[in-house]
Amino acid sequence: MxxxxxxxxxxxxxxxxxxxxxxxxxxxxxxxxxxxxxxxxxxxxxxxxxxxxxxxxxxxxxxxxxxxxxxxxxxxxxxxxxxxxxxxxxxxxxxxxxxxxxxxxxxxxxxxxxxxxxxxxxxxxxxxxxxxxxxxxxxxxxxxxxxxxxxxxxxxxxxxxxxxxxxxxxxxxxxxxxxxxxxxxxxxxxxxxxxxxxxxxxxxxxxxxxxxxxxxxxKQYGKINLTVRGPYSEKELRSLPGVVEITRKKDLFRLRLSSEEEARPIFQALAKDGFIERFSLDYLSLEELFKRKVAGADE
Structure with a gap:
């Protein structure tokens, strides 16, 4: 059917x-x-x-x-x-x-x-x-x-x-x-x-x-949601190449990247200063995609 x-x-x-x-x-x-x-x-x-x-x-x-x-x-x-x-x-x-x-x-x-x-x-x-x-x-x-x-x-x-x-x-x-x-x-x-x-x-x-x-x-947008936990300041993370937007929730930072390819150099930059407690890369949620495609956030 x-x-x-x-x-x-x-x-x-x-x-x-x-x-x-x-x-x-x-x-x-x-x-x-x-x-x-x-x-x-x-x-x-x-x-x-x-x-x-x-x-x-x-x-x-x-x-x-x-x-x-x-x-x-x-x-x-x-x-x-x-x-x-x-x-x-x-x-x-x-x-x-x-x-x-x-x-x-x-x-x-x-x-x-x-x-x-x-x-x-x-x-x-x-x-x-x-x-x-x-x-x-x-x-x-x-x-x-x-x-x-x-x-x-x-x-x-x-x-x-x-x-x-x-x-x-x-x-x-x-x-x-x-x-x-x-x-x-x-x-x-x-x-x-x-x-x-x-x-x-x-x-x-x-x-x-x-x-x-x-x-x-x-997949049209790639994995551009990056969640990070570690001894970093918001100012330090915001200065990293490829970071478009950053929000903080308790001890987690959520970074919006310009492209998925930016994740590797960001990881390397953070890792050279010590242990990374959390580094998680994921796709945009459907709600975020809805806002971009339907509500005109991309326009």
């Missing part, structure tokens, strides 16, 4: 919301569609869901138009939530599951499973409006996957979740991936994207700035 988006474009009168977008999301991988607010993520999701018609381009599922995939095989967690506040949790999940063609008998076991997994068993007879924002988010997530979709789209799934519940969600996403669900999700939390995604597409004003494996994006 593979989702292929090719030359996808969507215009609203004189506004170009999505501009010649291309990406592939494959079975067994998690794909991240990321960008600032207004970058075109939700518009793209709505075209995949056939809620909006593309101006041009194609969306194919395993060699056929996405429209050939039954709607009941797609799950969608929108950024704007849509639960019924006066309905009990279990009744709500039964309702959404039956809308997707599953029977009460089929749903009962799965509802029990997901309520237990998300630590909501004691809330099954509670009205949705009485739940915390985080628990409402978990109920909404269960509603998006209770029908066992083959394609699952999650728009800001971590919104409102504390670290413990975010961990439960991550485990669930990985479990669905392992079972073969094609998962696309969008999040402003770059640490979650970096932890979960195999491939990403970076959007800016509807246009793709990068599409591919995260490691390939990192």
């Amino acid at each position: 593979t989702l292929i988006v090719a030359h996808l474009t969507k215009s609203f009168q004189n506004f170009l919301a999505v501009d010649n977008l291309n990406f592939i999301a494959e079975q067994g991988e998690i794909f991240g569609l990321i960008g600032q607010n207004g970058a075109g993520k939700t518009t793209t999701f709505r075209m995949i869901l056939n809620l909006l018609a593309p101006s041009s381009g194609t969306i194919n599922w395993s060699g056929q138009s996405i429209h050939a995939l039954e709607r009941d095989q797609i799950g969608y967690l929108p950024e704007e939530r849509g639960l019924y506040p006066k309905m009990k949790v279990e009744d709500q999940l039964l309702f959404f599951g039956r809308l997707r063609g599953r029977s009460n008998h089929e749903l009962k076991h799965d509802i029990d499973h997901w309520l237990e997994r998300f630590e909501l068993t004691d809330k099954r007879r509670s009205l949705t409006e009485t739940l915390s924002k985080g628990n409402q988010q978990k109920v909404q997530l269960i509603a998006s996957l209770i029908h066992k979709p083959r394609l699952l789209i999650l728009d800001e799934p971590f919104s409102g979740l504390d670290p413990v519940n975010a961990g439960l969600l991550k485990e669930a996403i990985i479990s669905l991936k392992q079972k073969g669900t094609v998962i696309i999700f969008s999040s402003h939390r770059m640490d979650h994207v970096e932890e979960l995604c195999d491939h990403i597409c970076l959007l800016k004003k509807g246009k793709s700035l990068f599409s591919g494996a995260i490691i390939d994006l990192k």
Whole structure:
């Protein structure tokens, strides 16, 4: 199962919301569609869901138009939530599951499973409006996957979740991936994207700035994050050739280098004065890359 988006474009009168977008999301991988607010993520999701018609381009599922995939095989967690506040949790999940063609008998076991997994068993007879924002988010997530979709789209799934519940969600996403669900999700939390995604597409004003494996994006800049611990002053480190920026956190100095090649002469310069307690070279984080590529820090 593979989702292929090719030359996808969507215009609203004189506004170009999505501009010649291309990406592939494959079975067994998690794909991240990321960008600032207004970058075109939700518009793209709505075209995949056939809620909006593309101006041009194609969306194919395993060699056929996405429209050939039954709607009941797609799950969608929108950024704007849509639960019924006066309905009990279990009744709500039964309702959404039956809308997707599953029977009460089929749903009962799965509802029990997901309520237990998300630590909501004691809330099954509670009205949705009485739940915390985080628990409402978990109920909404269960509603998006209770029908066992083959394609699952999650728009800001971590919104409102504390670290413990975010961990439960991550485990669930990985479990669905392992079972073969094609998962696309969008999040402003770059640490979650970096932890979960195999491939990403970076959007800016509807246009793709990068599409591919995260490691390939990192290699474009090289290993220019250098962490150092030792008997050095900030002034001394700042004077080293190739050091563009320096920050200090307790006893650690973090140096941003102009290029990966600058690391060796810096090591040699520091080593000749004695023992180096720590010298660690790494790629930029996805959050740093996001700021450079999407938020315009490179411009």
